[in-house]
Amino acid sequence: MIENSKILQDSHGRDHTYLRISLIERCNLRCTYCMPEEGVKLSPKSHLMTYEEIFEIAKTFVNHGVTKIRLTGGEPLIRKDIPVILEKLATLPVELSITSNAVIIDKFIPVLKAHGVNKINVSLDSLDAEKFKHITRRHEFEKVYKNILLLVKEGFTVKVNAVLMKGFNANEIIDFINFTKDLPIVVRFIEFMPFDGNKWDMSKLVSYAEVMTYVHNAFAEDNIERIQDAPNDTSKNYKITGYKGSFAIISSVTNPFCDSCNRLRLTANGQLKNCLFSSGESDLLSALRAGKPIEPVIKKAVEAKFKVRGGMDTLKKLQEPKLHSNNRSMITIGG
Numbered sequence: 001m002i003e004n005s006k007i008l009q010d011s012h013g014r015d016h017t018y019l020r021i022s023l024i025e026r027c028n029l030r031c032t033y034c035m036p037e038e039g040v041k042l043s044p045k046s047h048l049m050t051y052e053e054i055f056e057i058a059k060t061f062v063n064h065g066v067t068k069i070r071l072t073g074g075e076p077l078i079r080k081d082i083p084v085i086l087e088k089l090a091t092l093p094v095e096l097s098i099t100s101n102a103v104i105i106d107k108f109i110p111v112l113k114a115h116g117v118n119k120i121n122v123s124l125d126s127l128d129a130e131k132f133k134h135i136t137r138r139h140e141f142e143k144v145y146k147n148i149l150l151l152v153k154e155g156f157t158v159k160v161n162a163v164l165m166k167g168f169n170a171n172e173i174i175d176f177i178n179f180t181k182d183l184p185i186v187v188r189f190i191e192f193m194p195f196d197g198n199k200w201d202m203s204k205l206v207s208y209a210e211v212m213t214y215v216h217n218a219f220a221e222d223n224i225e226r227i228q229d230a231p232n233d234t235s236k237n238y239k240i241t242g243y244k245g246s247f248a249i250i251s252s253v254t255n256p257f258c259d260s261c262n263r264l265r266l267t268a269n270g271q272l273k274n275c276l277f278s279s280g281e282s283d284l285l286s287a288l289r290a291g292k293p294i295e296p297v298i299k300k301a302v303e304a305k306f307k308v309r310g311g312m313d314t315l316k317k318l319q320e321p322k323l324h325s326n327n328r329s330m331i332t333i334g335g
């Protein structure tokens with residue numbers, strides 16, 4: 001590690017040890033909360049990081065203290081050179097994981113295993129095939145459902161992410177929890193977050209408190225166990241006594257967890273984002289291509305990180321469209 005080893009510490013004393021790398025801006029699904037109906041303006045291919053550039057940038061972060069890398073997108077598995085990316089990143093001393101919609105993940109089980117990827121997060125917003133089609137604008141429920149079961153059978157640690165929305169899937173909260181009865185998975189309910197073009201409004205959001213009301217109405221008090229959250233965990237974790245799996249709530253809107261945030265994000269076109277909610281970006285790829293050191297750019301970007309949600313520290317600010325509509329759509333950030 002070189003001298004300025006604190007380049008990943010921000011001005012609020014938070015050390016950043018977790019890097020999420022988006023590999024691609026495209027996807028084989030079209031989730032309404034993630035991608036605007038009209039699509040997104042894609043970066044020209046020449047503006048996207050090559051696998052060599054991904055590796056170089058990742059190596060710099062690891063040299064400065066990153067211990068976890070999660071690959072995301074868009075859909076990371078539709079990138080053609082994903083096997084090479086995994087192979088290269090697996091040479092770094094990090095925990096490597098992936099977030100996928102799991103539509104084609106069955107084809108990648110050997111390569112994921114070969115490169116030590118054990119932790120897989122899968123998006124699934126409904127257990128009903130028709131509703132799945134409505135939210136993803138694609139008819140792939142069966143594949144995703146079967147692939148979740150397959151991943152568990154193959155020994156992967158699986159977390160299922162469900163973005164909750166009123167009038168759409170809030171009535172499935174208990175079905176999702178019952179999905180963990182015989183399956184050792186974690187179902188994570190995510191509060192719907194505002195990004196460019198996703199027609200967010202607070203009234204669609206199902207809050208942490210509301211999820212817990214559903215839970216308390218469905219299960220006896222003694223059977224609802226609060227379980228230990230991992231350090232830097234973004235979720236509040238629970239389980240129902242006797243169930244093999246557990247459930248959690250990611251409450252970025254009503255209960256942000258910014259105090260313990262250790263995450264940075266690298267977009268597929270090589271821009272560093274110091275916060276999911278921040279519209280600011282720092283161009284690592286141009287610096288790398290110009291043969292300049294990227295550490296000073298990283299240091300400046302990390303130092304500038306806001307204490308809470310990219311500066312939107314109140315719900316009132318979060319509800320002002322002009323404050324979050326300069327941000328990218330989630331599909332081009334990498335969730």
Ligand code: SAM
Pocket residue numbers: 027033034072073074075076099100101121122123161162163190191192193194195198330331334335
């Ligand atoms: N395609 C992969 C997938 O769907 O898992 C990886 C990329 S996706 C952008 C990563 C995560 O972001 C998913 O779990 C998705 O549910 C979440 N996400 C996208 N838009 C969101 C929003 N507006 N609010 C909350 N979570 C969102």
Ligand code: SF4
Pocket residue numbers: 027028029030031034035073074075101123330331
């Ligand atoms: Fe694709 Fe994932 Fe976004 Fe859905 S949430 S459109 S699967 S990137």
